[in-house]
Amino acid sequence: MSAPLISICITSYNHRNFIKGTIESARQQTFKDWEMILIDDGSTDGTLDALAGLQDERISIHAFAANQTRCVALNQTLARAKGRYIAILNSDDLWHPLKLEKQLEVLENHREVGVAFTWVEMIDECDTSLGVAQHFRQPNQASQRWLNHFLSDGVVPFCHPSALIRRAVLDQVGFYDERLTQLLDFDLWIRLCEHSEAWVVPEVLTYERILSDRSNASGDRPDVWARTHWERTLVYFKALQRNHPRLRSALRELDPTRATQCDFHEQDSQASNHDPLTTLLLASNAGQLSESREINQSFKIATALHLFQSLPECQATNSDPGETRNDIKSYHQWIKNLDPLYYFERMQLEGTKRQLDMVINSASWKLTAPFRKQF
Numbered sequence: 111m112s113a114p115l116i117s118i119c120i121t122s123y124n125h126r127n128f129i130k131g132t133i134e135s136a137r138q139q140t141f142k143d144w145e146m147i148l149i150d151d152g153s154t155d156g157t158l159d160a161l162a163g164l165q166d167e168r169i170s171i172h173a174f175a176a177n178q179t180r181c182v183a184l185n186q187t188l189a190r191a192k193g194r195y196i197a198i199l200n201s202d203d204l205w206h207p208l209k210l211e212k213q214l215e216v217l218e219n220h221r222e223v224g225v226a227f228t229w230v231e232m233i234d235e236c237d238t239s240l241g242v243a244q245h246f247r248q249p250n251q252a253s254q255r256w257l258n259h260f261l262s263d264g265v266v267p268f269c270h271p272s273a274l275i276r277r278a279v280l281d282q283v284g285f286y287d288e289r290l291t292q293l294l295d296f297d298l299w300i301r302l303c304e305h306s307e308a309w310v311v312p313e314v315l316t317y318e319r320i321l322s323d324r325s326n327a328s329g330d331r332p333d334v335w336a337r338t339h340w341e342r343t344l345v346y347f348k349a350l351q352r353n354h355p356r357l358r359s360a361l362r363e364l365d366p367t368r369a370t371q372c373d374f375h376e377q378d379s380q381a382s383n384h385d386p387l388t389t390l391l392l393a394s395n396a397g398q399l400s401e402s403r404e405i406n407q408s409f410k411i412a413t414a415l416h417l418f419q420s421l422p423e424c425q426a427t428n429s430d431p432g433e434t435r436n437d438i439k440s441y442h443q444w445i446k447n448l449d450p451l452y453y454f455e456r457m458q459l460e461g462t463k464r465q466l467d468m469v470i471n472s473a474s475w476k477l478t479a480p481f482r483k484q485f
Contacts, residue, residue, distance in 0.1 A: 114168070116144040116210060116274070117193030121183035122201035123151040126160045127235075128319065135204040135317075137166065141211040144168060144197070147187040152177035157201075179442065181288045182435060188285050196275040202319045203271045204233070209315040213274040216309050224279035224306025225299070228272040228315035240320060243269070248310045253303040257360035260300055261346075268308070270295040272316035279306045287423040288438050290344070292337040297345045304354040340445075344418055417441050 118136050122129055136146060146169040150158055158173060170190070174183065188196065195217060197210060213226040229247050232240035246269045259267060273295075283301040286294045302308065349357050421437050 113192040113194075114143050114145040115193055116141070116195045116197055116214070117187075117191030117277075118144055118146040118197045118199055119184065119187035119191060120146065120148040120199050120201055121151055121180050121187060122148060122153060122157050123177060123180065123183075124153045124155040124157060125201040126153070126155045126157045128202035129157055129160055130164075131237075132199060132201050132203060133161075133164065133169070135207075136199060138207045139205065139210045140207050141214060144210070145191070145193060146170070147190045148172070148201075149183045149186050150174065151180060151183040178435065179288070179291055179438070181286045181290060181294045182438065184294075185285045185288060188280070191277070194277055196273075196277055196280060198271055198273045198275070200271045200318070202321075204237070204317040204319075205271075206313075206315040206317070209272075210274065212311050212313065212315065216311060217274065217276055220307070220309065222307045223276070223309045225273055225275045225302050226309045226311060227268045227274075228311045229313055230269040230272055230316045230318050231314045232320050233317045234320060235322065237317075242314060243318065246272070250310050250312075253307050254356055254360060256303045256308055257300065257357055258363055260296070260303070261357075261360055262364050266293070266296045266299070268295070268299055268310075269316055269318055271318060275302070276306070284423065287348075288435065289418055289421050289423065289441060290341050291442065292334065293341040293345055296342070297348065300345065300349055300357075301352075304352070304356050340414075344415075347415070414445060417444060 120132065120136075125132075133146070133148075136144075146166075148161075148169065148171045150171070150173040152174045158171075161171060164171075172186070172190075184198075195214065199205065209228060213228065216226045217223055227246075227248075230243040232243050234240055245265065245267065248267050256267075279302060283298070283305055287297050290297055299308070418441070421441055
């Protein structure tokens with residue numbers, strides 16, 4: 111039996127209420143030559159029970175005994191995928207029936223394109239539309255311009271579950287970096303754009319679910335903000351170490367001074383001759399680290415960076431489902447309660463300052479000024 115053209119990779123964690131709808135949206139695709147690899151990442155809500163009656167020979171289901179993070183589970187799906195193209199689908203999101211067909215047309219007709227995305231509509235728990243996501247409504251442009259965008263804005267302009275990736279390019283740049291928990295897709299998009307073109311199908315073909323309790327992996331929560339700021343800096347640091355010509359060109363266009371500081375050389379395999387901490391600080395997006403905080407934060411940042419560098423990026427592709435990566439787990443546990451960029455502290459200070467300003471500028475504070483002079 112020949113391998114399917116597309117492998118649909120799904121990881122699930124406590125999405126019992128949505129998983130069947132997600133799978134059905136894949137089964138309703140007009141393009142039928144696909145396989146689905148689903149790995150449940152240690153769900154405790156009966157997600158696997160919800161899949162018990164599923165009958166489709168194209169679908170294989172595996173399970174981790176305990177949660178190991180989505181990144182580890184994703185790499186396991188990729189290790190099992192046989193398709194020429196890889197489609198990523200979150201276990202609570204949905205696809206339009208024409209999604210794979212329209213993306214496949216792009217990839218089959220444009221060999222230089224390594225990954226195709228779509229526009230996205232946000233939905234709630236009841237599948238009610240929350241509107242089109244404007245930050246994912248991107249125009250098509252050359253990968254060089256995308257790299258400029260990544261470096262200047264530091265935001266993710268592509269929706270992860272909208273991606274259809276050419277497997278040959280994915281094998282060239284490597285799987286997801288399991289050291290990351292928040293910006294695993296951002297890191298991958300940069301690597302893909304270094305080696306190929308990216309394409310955005312200008313139609314809403316992906317539906318991303320936003321949960322009202324903000325429990326999404328990218329939910330609007332303080333812990334997500336802190337991890338995002340830290341990991342963005344790590345992704346930039348990795349990019350500098352790769353020293354890819356496209357990225358060097360993008361960096362020079364944005365800031366010739368920074369490119370000079372980082373000491374890029376065409377023949378130099380290292381992106382910088384600085385020590386890792388200095389390189390990290392140079393790579394940080396503007397405003398993340400101020401000079402006044404640099405010395406106070408250097409020890410924690412250097413320690414976190416050392417741990418990050420000491421771990422391999424990806425899990426071995428021949429590992430069994432559910433195998434524990436103790437080094438990755440230890441790193442995630444260590445970093446869990448650490449805020450290397452002091453993001454929480456800055457937020458708390460800013461919040462306190464705003465509260466004080468409100469009090470000082472309030473009418474009651476001004477009216478009571480004569481009484482306070484007595485003390």
